[in-house]
Amino acid sequence: MKITFSDDAPHFDGSSLKLAFVAYVDGEAVACAITAEALEDHFGANSAQEDELLRAFERGRARIRSVCEQALEHNDGASVELHSGVFRMDEE
Structure with missing residues (x-):
């Protein structure tokens, strides 16, 4: 599975308090997001x-992408929403 990420700025979703961004899994766009709580x-x-949130995303872009990539590999390339707990588990 080849995973890459768009360099476009993430999109703020104020109704659900998260930033949405795009990953490409084997060339196919996959919707991903990170919650405000995680940021x-x-x-x-x-x-x-x-x-x-956008500044925090930029500061953490490399780690966010790394954790997102792991999640995409784990769920066979399906859409991912990164919550705070995912990053706590990544620290252990």
Whole structure:
């Protein structure tokens, strides 16, 4: 399974408080997201405001992509939503 990521900025979804981004699994676009809670808990976002979340995403982009890649491999390339607990497990 070949996994790559778009370099486009993630999209803020204010109704669900998450940032959506795209991964490509074997060339097919797969919707992925990270919650505001995860960005606050692990990447230094000071609030769930869009600008704070985007800055936190940029700070943590490499780790977010790494954890997302692991999740995509684990679930056969299906859509992924990264919650705070996924990053806590990654730290252990």
